[in-house]
Amino acid sequence: MSEAVGVSRGGEGRPGPEGAAVGPRQEMGSGGENTVHPVSPSLSHPLTQYSALVLGGGDPNDPFAAAHGVPVKALIPLSGKPMGQYVLEALRDSGRVSSVTYLGPTALEMSTLIDTPLESRGKLLENLEYGLSHLPSSGRVLVLTADIPLLTGTELRSVLEGALDSEVVYPIVRREDCERAFPGVKRTYARLKSGTFTGGNLFLLEASAQSEFLPRLKKVLDNRKNPLALAALFGPLTALKLVAGQLEIAELERIVSRILGVRASAFITPHASVGVDVDKEADLILLEGVLRSRESA
Numbered sequence: 001m002s003e004a005v006g007v008s009r010g011g012e013g014r015p016g017p018e019g020a021a022v023g024p025r026q027e028m029g030s031g032g033e034n035t036v037h038p039v040s041p042s043l044s045h046p047l048t049q050y051s052a053l054v055l056g057g058g059d060p061n062d063p064f065a066a067a068h069g070v071p072v073k074a075l076i077p078l079s080g081k082p083m084g085q086y087v088l089e090a091l092r093d094s095g096r097v098s099s100v101t102y103l104g105p106t107a108l109e110m111s112t113l114i115d116t117p118l119e120s121r122g123k124l125l126e127n128l129e130y131g132l133s134h135l136p137s138s139g140r141v142l143v144l145t146a147d148i149p150l151l152t153g154t155e156l157r158s159v160l161e162g163a164l165d166s167e168v169v170y171p172i173v174r175r176e177d178c179e180r181a182f183p184g185v186k187r188t189y190a191r192l193k194s195g196t197f198t199g200g201n202l203f204l205l206e207a208s209a210q211s212e213f214l215p216r217l218k219k220v221l222d223n224r225k226n227p228l229a230l231a232a233l234f235g236p237l238t239a240l241k242l243v244a245g246q247l248e249i250a251e252l253e254r255i256v257s258r259i260l261g262v263r264a265s266a267f268i269t270p271h272a273s274v275g276v277d278v279d280k281e282a283d284l285i286l287l288e289g290v291l292r293s294r295e296s297a
Contacts, residue, residue: 118130
């Protein structure tokens with residue numbers, strides 16, 4: 001089961017300085033035990049259709065891609081298919097995606113799974129802005145990278161159907177779920193008061209919120225190598241609590257909502273595939289083994 005933690009909508013408009021996770025919900029855990037976790041008062045409708053934007057560009061001088069004879073890593077062959085093709089198949093198989101816009105070089109066998117192909121514009125934020133400009137200006141948007149080939153349609157549908165109805169939703173995965181699903185996987189983790197998590201390689205967005213969200217996101221990314229500027233954005237107390245592993249998810253949601261000017265929610269999912277990407281040869285070897293095991297099962 002997925003675990004949802006979200007800021008209260010608190011009425012209409014942008015989030016204020018306060019927000020709260022609400023309402024405990026009980027579910028049966030995988031071992032038969034009852035688990036309690038907070039939920040948002042508003043979940044996405046299970047039949048909501050998403051416009052998907054797949055970011056398949058990258059550094060044209062990427063040595064990892066060059067070592068495999070392709071221009072970007074999304075085209076690296078993995079068990080007989082370009083890596084990005086697995087992501088496109090998951091989108092199709094989810095049954096919750098109405099259109100697919102793919103930004104970056106593609107292989108011929110990927111073309112039937114793409115509605116709108118776009119050329120890469122270079123940096124990540126430029127690609128994101130350019131890609132979103134080709135999507136409808138209203139409705140729900142799914143943004144994901146092309147280097148998460150373990151994601152399945154069933155897992156993606158679970159995330160989309162369980163996601164909170166916030167303007168920005170970011171799935172996160174517990175460390176133990178990642179390591180249980182894919183022993184040996186190496187990820188970057190953040191320690192919070194309720195556990196240790198890794199971020200997903202996708203997020204959900206209300207299209208109408210992007211005019212507020214993107215300029216503020218650019219400011220955060222521009223300051224990502226300036227600790228003093230980031231501390232000013234987040235606040236020194238927040239930074240200290242994060243370093244000490246004492247920050248609550250609800251606190252982090254309130255802070256991110258304030259910084260980005262949108263209602264932002266974390267969404268805890270057990271589907272480790274959303275957070276397992278390919279950045280190096282060791283990742284490729286690990287994922288090859290997982291895919292072979294699936295094919296032989």
